[in-house]
Amino acid sequence: MPKDPKHIPEAQKIRRKIKEKSSKYVPGRVTLQVLGTGAEGAPRSLYVFSDQSRYLFNCGEGTQRLAHEHKMKLGRLEHVFITQPTWKNMGGLPGAALTIQDVGVPHITLHGPPGLDELFVATKRFVVMKNLQITMADCQLGNKFEDNVMTVEYVPLERYETFGNTSKEKAMNQEESIITSTSSELSSEVNSLDKDIQAGSSIHTVDTGTSTRSTRRRNRSRRNSQSIGPYIPEDIIEDDTDYYAHERKKNKRKRSRSQTVSGTRTAPERIAESSKLLLSKTKEKGIAMAYICRLQPRPGALSLEKCVEHGVPPGPLLGKLKNGEDITLESGVVVQSVDVREPDDPGPIFIVIDCPSPEYIISLIENEKFKRHQKYALQDSEMACVVVHFSPTSVTENIRYKHWMDEFSPSTSHLLLNDTNTCMGSISVHRIQYKLNLLSPDIFPLLGDKGSKVIDAEVNENCSKKMKTECESLETSMEATSSDMTLTSVQESSLSDCGCLSANTLVSFHLRPRKGLDRSGELKLIPSQYIDETKSIEGFKEALQDLRLNIFNKKLGLHYKSYPKVIFFGTGSCIPNKTRNTSGILFETSDTCKILLDCGEGTYGQLVRFYGPTKACEIIKQIKAIFISHLHADHHIGLIGFLQGRRKALNMTNSDDAPVYLFAPKQILNWLIFYDRCFENICNEFVIVPNSDLILEDENIAADEKARIFDTLNLNAVNTVLVRHCPNAFGICFTHNDGYKITYSGDTMPCPNLVKLGMNSDLLIHEATMEDELAGEAVIKMHSTTSQAVTAGKNMNAKFTLLTHFSQRYAKLPRFDENFAENIGIAFDNMQVRLSELPILPLLYPALRLMFAEHYEELENKAVKRQLRIERQRSVSRDRQQSNNHLVKV
Template sequence: MSLLPNVSNFRFIVTPFTRFYSKTEKTNSNLLKLLKTMPKEPKHIAEAQKQRLRIKQKNSKFAPGKVTVQILGTGAKGAPRSVYLFSDQSRYLFNCGEGTQRLAHEHKTKLAKLEHIFITHPVWRNIGGLPGTALTIQDVGVPQIILHGPVELNELFPATRRFVVIRDLKIKMADCSENSCFVDNVMTVKYVWLTRTLPEETDKAIQVGTENNDATTSTKSKNRSSRKRSSSRHRNESEIFEDNTDYYAHERKKKRSKSRTQSQNPTESGTRTIQETAPSVTQTILKECKEMDLSICYICQLQPRPGTLNLNKCVQKGVPPGPLLGKLKNGETVTLANGTVVKSSEVCEPDDPGPIFIVVDCPSPEHLESLVNNPELKKHQKYATSDGDVACLVIHFTTKEIMLLPEYKEWMDNFPLSTEHIPVNELNSCMGSIAVHRIQHKLNMLSSDFFPLLHEKGTPFLDEDIDNHQSKKQKFDKEEMDKIKTDCAALLKISSRHVGGLSSYHLRPRKGFDSTSHINLDPLEYTGETMSLEEFPEALKTLQQQLVSSKTSLSSRDFPKILFLGTGSCIPNKTRNTSGILLQTSETKNILLDCGEGTCGQILRFFGPDKGDRILANIDAIYISHLHADHHIGLIGVLQARKKALDKLNIDRSPLHLFAPKQIMTWLNFYDKYFESIEDEYVLVANGEIVLNNTILAKSTKNGIQESLDLKDISTCLVKHCPNAFGVALVHKDGYKVTYSGDTMPSEQLVELGRNSDLLIHEATMEDELETEAIIKLHSTTSQAIQIGKDMQAKHVILTHFSQRYAKLPRFNDNFADNVTIAFDNMQVRLDELPLVPLLYPALKIMFAEHYEELEHKTLKRQLRAERLALAETS
């Protein structure tokens, strides 16, 4: 017996959205009762916050005995820029690029102790991971986070509040005025401002509104700066409005006035709460900040710590166990029973005054003068008045291009040879993840066509595995990496480090640079784990025979290809990124369907940096299904990477077509106006203007767009998810039709839109036994998604957007037919090859047997629990 309601004929009607969908929908009283009684907030967060505060209060009186700098994101092409400072008490993050939270999850970095995030320069490569990281640390019970950096950061979370829902986390902004300090029991941090100093001949141009001249993301290339915008672009630019839509209304509490009132009142000196409502910084100030282009460097010094007590020396001096040891440890002089006087300095190690490290980010050549002449930074170079004032470490977020400049190299030469330098930029090549390679090597055993090995070569293989992978051309190129190291050292003319993922520098105790934590790939281990499974070798042999015999009957068109860049929902985990699908219609035409955080990095990891640039340059359209963060937060990163790729390849290409809900312009206009210029990289085509049978867009305009994309038609429909959520169908000039659901419950309108599709890509967030949860979250189950494919008579169905509980494999059921495919990250399949993919399923179930058995066990427990509840209600 089961309590799960029969929802086969259920039609959507949740009160906040009744105006959004048809008024003819009928109420399901069981669902409304469930929504009314379900818990509104996870209880674990409040308890975790209390426990965190208790630990903090206990440790706040002492300087920590262990402090380490860890390179979490190396800044390699496609990888985040992020450095984690952890002690045995607190955690600090310096910059937070896209993908930071995913690497933190994989490497078990304890975000529960994170309290402060320091941002050097407010550009996407430094802040793209902030929204996702904030959601993650909120969920693990962090009560408060303080942002340090330029004042523009104060507006980031208010600007994203519609799609980044911060409920239980207070976000405050530190006062980072020039030469001021932050102090706690771990360290003292001094803020050092770098501002632009422009040549006289360009001053006038800047004053009248010349664009922000960021060296790597905002500079306009000479051959593309005068591109003409389309008439539709001008129309959309005039539609400036505030998007007040609540995209998470079905998950929010109705009233939160108490918490909002509390959050608007500062509670600590030197910080101010980032408000959830009206912006706290005026538009005029934001414009001035963008023109000043402020970057903040951080001079960090650990708090002094008394030398530790050396017990061996105490024994030699005859000090007995007991209270005298405590006095000596506290710096006191004691007299023993025999009259011997023992000084603390005689039995304790030398005091640690606290080493100094510097975090620097010089974003453009115009900032160099501010950097090299800064008196605060000079105090820690060779001009230091004492050895204790010399920086032991400098972390460079400065881009590789700026580090090549003679002025920057000369500035670095002014540090003594004892100072270590760690670049966190494209001088590095390791993207920091083992998990994505591990699962790809395993899946590659099943099919090298569907699961090719990744072309990111910056993560080294273990030495013993190099020769075994030469045939697959995936070996770690030692000569290439040695050249990078040599170039890096020659470039800096001083001691410097080419860093891999998780490289560390131990500040206390002083052990210096530590490369033992570098990540390495071990393909023999990954494949060996699978081949050791009892039934797998035979299943693999059978699969290979089936693939060979089946391929002969299939056509061999190279395109279209579908590459899944992200197949998970809500937040990324180490094996499934958030939503992103690359539809390659030809060698030179790419369309991106949704764009979750880290999408750009996924492209570069799959294709490698060089081919990845060509793929990015050939993206002619991006489709955003709806405005939940896991579907569009990676958009800015892709726009910037595409522009950089076009500049690098010296290609003049029109702005891409951005198909999205028009409400996305509130966010994009804000970012363009106050952070970095991105408006010339896209032309908005509102999803609501190309609805099937109700197209508003002028026919000539739509035809022109379709022709440029080699499409016969592109149309959308509203689907049953959050407000302004759409599905899309694309009909190629070659005749095939691809439909993508976005996020949705079963939708009759999607069925009509996708009628007779060659391929339906449909979300399948939940397994069938979680149908009630799927209704609450406004998602589909696997059987519902498959049924939609049957209803629209789609030839093939690919299921994606799985709950992260299905990290490796979703649960199968009886509805899985020969035309149903399960998507994995980094799975690439040609349309003509889709009939082959279901052949992999028996081997997949053996490969991930442990994970699959766990899913089955959890399902059984849920069923038993439901039966017990039903029995209790009837008794």
């Protein structure tokens, strides 16, 4: 959600001044640093920083979260280089752009294949760029980008079909022939698609502010029962909804009905007109962009020792020598600057390569621009210092690609940022999970992500036998982690043998001063440190013992069932932070059927981190449906990455599962169809079921379609209601064949319709964005406070209420009070809980308060200060009113 923009103009002004001042000299420090390794579920991104500027090569989904955790401030980032317009390279751009905007960056330039900037055209309704100008560089062959830090040469790579010993010339002729022959077919195909998604004669408008729905039904054709493609309603039109209007101070812009309908082109028409060139040149041709980067030459540093040897006195003469000027001493001796300076640095070269598939290798190996920096270089300074490979393993293991790599000088380093790596890049998620695991290994299991190095894997060598017994399950999990660490080391060894270097997060390569590879800051996990931090808290050990006794006693009265179960992948709001990702919940109904509730950025990565890559592959195949509550980015921007991850899992196991059911506002199709046509095919991965067709007591769904859904999901009811948030925001309720009922609110203010929908639910999962004292802010942003969420559960007679979607000010723990009764729980990322285990959650509160005592105390202090400020304002207001009353009497 957009922040208050008052600070942005001043921040932009300051940054312009800093930029103007720093651009006058060549920086003395330039480093490449790995941010996202490209491991399964992790982004792939290379961070380049100097004394003054920042650059990013690729920005996969989850990049901004890693940048936030590792303090790679994006405040000076002004250039983003994308190798290919695919989600794995640019899925993090929308979120990163919002962060960049909020810190006051006025302008950012995208570099890459044509059409890359179309991403922001497609997301403009839910990624609002009011204070950030985004432009696209002209990256044609022969063009260059240059500033005071480096020069970047664009080298497009094209896909060529190869058959036997087909030469490049023949392949190029073939490619040209294919493009020419299919040109008319492409136009015909796009026109055909336009007809498939025609706009209705009018717009069906929903006002969610009052949680009501028009009773007028919409006529639409039904999906054929044998179809495996996406169901697309006929009345999809261009979505011009302002999804953040409720947060702006000005009244929502009103439009007449004629303005809404007349002259409005359908989304397909707009896409067909604006994107044909993009489809033919970028998507169909599959252009990938490589970058040859050379740092600007820099004069050698002035050597004071040499100056003394040549008799140069202190003073302004030193400045002249430093600037490259020759000087004449009083004795008449001429001192040349080259005699008293270190050798000039001509500027090292690094190359960024993304060869998406073997079909691109011909374009790569026969390109003369790369040969200039291989062993054929005319001079040593022309040889590449390091080559960064985003190319996937299927390419880097290709014999022709390996031969091309061998053509570089032995002094050239090769850094892999691809699926060879295993490090997912985060310490914080493991740190908090090790802590929470002490409370309940069942509810907070150690993460399946074992790709990071583990240091000191013993829980605590000095702990007593009693504590060791209590932590037995924890030690067992950590031994498995230690075993996986050995596998990682073996992997690194094999990579080094072939001349390539693995690229764990925070691995650096220093270009200036030229120091090469640096692993000193490499991400490492230290479990014993995280656990000892918690155990050393005063009173925690005693509280932990009491908790375990209470859990034991509580379990005696519980009747355990394996399902249903909910797993939280994201429990924060707006943007991700170190410990809470954006919304994503897995609702497991059985060992073969699962439903995903919302899909914020990084949801797929969270799933991989929780289960580990192997098990995640099995789990994701079992997800039969996805519910998107509304079209704010923090609830659905991870959907494309998730659909692609699901397709990959199906392909890896040769599965042929049906497309996933997508319960969502139908307006989401504008975004998904745009992406499908302009970038990558995704529309065959889902079957849309509009949320508006499942409205309680006003369903508009065919009986046969409804039966198929219920049979697939083992349900006997699925209903939605409009809730009080942005336009087209919904809550949902699932009633299972086994009789239990689970309700999920999405984002909403207190909503009678939701209470009606979820009456007598076994579980209500409700947003609780704000603490009670911030009720005014909650109204502005149309969210609920903790007490309002608890009251919603009471009003619907829910057996248990689980709170989630906390403001990022509650990164570790929200404030809670006596309202948190025995049937109220707090959700954490990577928490799993069965319906039968819910009564255990309230037992955790005392230990949680101790575990996060410092954070909780800070929240309490802020609350006290806020209350004092309010009291002062009230006092001033009363005094002013009394003064005015006195004047009136006089």
